[in-house]
Every structure is written in structure tokens, then in C-alpha cells.
Amino acid sequence: MAMESVANSVQLPPLDNPNERAAVGEELQLMLQDLIDLSLVGKQLHWSVFGASARGVHLFLDELVEEWSELADVVAERAVTLGFVPDGQSSAVAAGSRVEPVVVRSLADHVVVWELGRRVAAVAERIRARLGSIGGADLVTQDVLIRVVGTLEKQQWLLRVQLGEKA
Numbered sequence: 001m002a003m004e005s006v007a008n009s010v011q012l013p014p015l016d017n018p019n020e021r022a023a024v025g026e027e028l029q030l031m032l033q034d035l036i037d038l039s040l041v042g043k044q045l046h047w048s049v050f051g052a053s054a055r056g057v058h059l060f061l062d063e064l065v066e067e068w069s070e071l072a073d074v075v076a077e078r079a080v081t082l083g084f085v086p087d088g089q090s091s092a093v094a095a096g097s098r099v100e101p102v103v104v105r106s107l108a109d110h111v112v113v114w115e116l117g118r119r120v121a122a123v124a125e126r127i128r129a130r131l132g133s134i135g136g137a138d139l140v141t142q143d144v145l146i147r148v149v150g151t152l153e154k155q156q157w158l159l160r161v162q163l164g165e166k167a
């Protein structure tokens with residue numbers, strides 16, 4: 001992981017389990033990479049979409065991109081608060097993101113919604129799977145994870161209904 005620990009240079013918040021400090025930092029770095037990559041994929045789809053609902057999807061994608069950017073900032077700043085310097089540069093994202101890239105061509109509106117929905121779901125599921133262990137290490141960081149998962153799952157619902165599925 002490309003994060004530098006500055007643990008000895010400042011007075012850091014005590015964690016519920018200090019032995020897990022590095023693991024918490026790594027989790028935040030992974031989440032940061034995924035959120036930045038979601039925002040990049042979202043912009044790509046914002047530019048690629050065509051079809052009868054293209055305008056709505058195009059505009060909605062910018063709202064999602066903004067939400068992912070805001071969450072990325074919260075995640076990165078939690079990492080710094082705990083004494084890690086997160087890496088949000090393209091090289092770190094390219095090396096570490098677990099978000100699948102999309103094909104570079106025009107994509108029909110319903111395909112865009114489907115492709116995005118499964119990527120958002122994958123990120124949400126990965127973070128949800130880590131909620132328990134991160135909570136054991138640091139409840140305040142767990143709260144950040146919960147906020148991210150809650151936002152992503154709400155986005156899943158908003159994407160799902162655009163595919164014509166009932167809530």
C-alpha cells in the first residue's frame with residue numbers, strides 16, 4: 001500500500017484496537033481508490049450514453065460522480081486523521097482499484113444503468129463485508145464505511161428503478 005505512516009509525528013486518535021491501525025489505513029486506501037475509480041467510470045458513461053433516456057441518465061451520472069468525489073474526500077481525510085497519507089493519484093487508482101473498466105464506445109441508456117449498477121453494487125458489497133472487522137478496530141472509521149455503503153446502496157436503488165424495476 002502506498003500510504004506513509006506519520007504515526008509518531010503527531011498525537012493520533014486512539015483506536016479501539018491500536019494493533020489494527022495499519023489495517024484500517026489500508027481499508028481506507030482501498031475504498032478511496034474504488035470511489036475515485038467509480039467517479040472516473042461514471043464520467044466515461046456520462047459521455048458514452050445514448051438513447052431515449054440519455055439526457056436523464058447523463059444528468060444523473062453527474063450527480064453520482066459528485067457524490068463519489070465527496071465520499072472520496074471524507075474517506076481520504078479519515079485516513080489522514082488516523083496518521084496515514086492516502087494516495088488518490090491516477091497511478092494508485094490504476095494499480096489498486098477493483099472497479100471493472102467499461103468499454104470505450106457509445107452505450108445505450110439501459111446498458112449504462114445496468115453496467116453502472118453492478119459496479120456500484122460490487123463496491124458496496126466489498127465495503128459491507130468489511131464493516132464488522134473495521135468496527136472491531138475503530139468505530140469512528142466504521143461510521144465512515146457505513147456512510148459510504150448507505151450512499152452506494154441508495155444509488156443502487158435509484159439505478160434499479162431506472163431499469164423499470166419496482167423499488
Ligand SMILES: [Fe+2]
Nearest residue numbers: 046047058062
Ligand atoms: Fe458533462
